[in-house]
Amino acid sequence: MREHIIMTFLLTFFIGCGGEDMNVTVMTPTIQCGMCQKNIEVGLSKLDGVGRSTVDLASKTTKVSFDSKKTDLLKIENAIADLGYQANSVSANPNAYETLPDCCKIGGMDKM
Numbered sequence: 001m002r003e004h005i006i007m008t009f010l011l012t013f014f015i016g017c018g019g020e021d022m023n024v025t026v027m028t029p030t031i032q033c034g035m036c037q038k039n040i041e042v043g044l045s046k047l048d049g050v051g052r053s054t055v056d057l058a059s060k061t062t063k064v065s066f067d068s069k070k071t072d073l074l075k076i077e078n079a080i081a082d083l084g085y086q087a088n089s090v091s092a093n094p095n096a097y098e099t100l101p102d103c104c105k106i107g108g109m110d111k112m
């Protein structure tokens, strides 16, 4: 009887994922303002396989839905880092960080 419950759960889980579409929440602790939000959302939209990304300034996280056949979490983390922001444990690319507007830099490097 217990096996049935587990199987039902697993099936629901796989259907819920809708095939190859995956959702991840990336910690982006160095984002400061709406500009950061735009930078990341626009930057990620250019990445092949990324469907939708939503930056939440309040919780400093970025939710990303992507096609696991075309891209993966590491590529997404690196793409965010290349935009000048920390992504999970991947540090911001220092060159990209330097080109950010001043409002996006405040405290940005302190947290690394």
Ligand SMILES: [Cu+2]
Pocket (backbone or CB within 6 Å): 031, 032, 033, 034, 035, 036, 037, 103, 104, 105
């Ligand atoms: Cu900003």
